[in-house]
Amino acid sequence: MRPHQVLAFLLLFVIASGASENASTSRGCGLDLLPQYVSLCDLDTIWGIVVEAVAGAGALITLLLMLILLVRLPFIKDKEKKDPVGLHFLFLLGTLGLFGLTFAFIIREDETICSVRRFLWGVLFALCFSCLLSQAWRVRRLVRHGKSPSSWQLVGMALCLMLVQVIIAIEWLVLTVLRDAKPACAYEPMDFAMALIYDMVLLVATLGLALFTLCGKFKKWKQNGACLLVTAFLSLLIWVAWMTMYLFGNAELRQGDAWGDPTLAITLVASGWVFVIFHAIPEIHCTILPAPQENTPNYFDTSQPRMRETAFEEDVQLPRTYMENKAFSMDEHNAALRTAGFRNGSVGNRPSAPFRSNVYQPTEMAVVLNGGTIPTAPPTYTGRHLW
Template sequence: VSILAAENTGCGGDLNPEFYFLCDLRSAWGIVVQVLTALGFLISLGLLLAVLVRWMCVCGPCGRRGVRGAACASTALFLLAVAGIFALPYSFVVGLTEQTCPVRVFLFGVLFGLAFACLLARVLAVRGCRGRRGWTEPGLALALALVQVVIAVEWLLVVMVRDRGPCSYSQEEFIMLLIYVMVLLAVATISSDSQWPQYHGRLQGALLSLTLLLSVAIWVVWITLLTRGNRELGHRPSWDDPVISIALTANGWVLLLGHGFNQVRFMLCSRQSAKNQTADFSGWIITVDPTQFVYHQKLFVYY
């Protein structure tokens, strides 16, 4: 009977029940989440590699340090957080254990905290709030994300070290640990709802606003389902892990498509446009177009 059940589910007969959702054909959500997160993880790593190569060129012999180097650092941090978000659903597809519990509690808030902190820092940078040396953006993102690191570490120390208890949490407690992350998301969303500068800063600002609004919608849905919806529908706790896994996957793709791809594209296009410019000195003493100068100046300030 066990062999027949294993064949029907697609899992081996001797597989630990904690790993059934990794291969269970009757519960297809686990397999779908694995495929989508694996694809997103690989794309994020590819973009991260491109940004690191670009960063070495900007801050190395073929480039110069400054605003563009800081933008590369901030983009690299964001893509690192997105790659981690795509890897995190595996800890929810696998059942809750003493090994997966600390991973869930710590990385969920820290990765989203870093991603939303990078978005908030980018919003402020596009609006013109830059430091004197241009490195305020990645520094601010790291400082904001560090607060969530302290919160998660403190909870783990209190529960597992001081109280010497097993790592376990309720749905409400899990949400409480993410209050700071939700504050970051709210502040970034409110800050993005304003008049953007001219030129390509307006396009970048619109994409940031769309990314943040979609993230807010995803968070409202999964928190509502986790705290009330699953219980009222009579599917608690069987739907809790699938809801969080699907929310992680959806939000990861929103962050990657809404900001990751476009940020890398802005970065590479600005460098390519700078390379393709040729010197044309004909009539330069007689005619000077200040609007073109302002446009190119804006292009390199924002990127």
């Protein structure tokens, strides 16, 4: 066999072996990737890549909000805004956990992954809903009384409410996995939904309490209550939609196994973005925004009364020293004018009538400067010479 035929045969063998090896892996993934993580990069599973990208963006935004709140914390002076900072951190931590849990529903399930799914789903949502309920209690107090509960009360209430779901999740895992010796992934959709009843109670309580945040005499806090109400309402819609699809819709469409994980992953991403957009961003903006000064007038507010327009003589009083100096200077000026009148326009010992009618005594000038009126008759001439 000729050498060039041998080289051609080897080249074809390498290409064939490489093609067979690439055929065994998914498109878009590396050769050394474990099979359970293939859904993270498989271009044929487009829903996983889209959900993964949206969840990653949400996690970055949440981390950025936590960093902004941490940097601006020393500059927050208002007590009513500084008290819920710990609650905001706790809520952002729960939202970050929701975005991170999304990846557990994209990768292939095993015993560990299924245990993490079953435990963290209810606990993370319980943490977020507990923070929302504590926030509703705070805004309700602010709207009615103008005072906020302390930071320890808000954080303690949220953690105590979340602890109930932690107990429920641990008990569910112990009863189904350890006692009955069932696989962690072998559970019915209805069992999964029944373990989340406490989360639904927290959500409904938050929505009900948020309605009362719109009633009160301190109106500047009602905007926070409106954002809280929108967040709870949208979260309720998401939960109704995913539970309907997860329990009944997938079975009706005969896609129960194929669409179960995408339904739960999309629910996590949608809920996380609702929490970020409608609650986290408005609350943090309100917290770090400096309070306006009460004494600073708002010239663009047309509802404020306009300033009273008065005459200059009514509001401005000249100093007495200035008035005396002004009268004295006018006295010297009038004396000089009368001297010129005697020399140029006088008849005998009396000045002419036109000049006499335009010259006044110093006392008359003082009366004029004090707001009086000019006398109608000229002063009486005494007949004395000024020189």
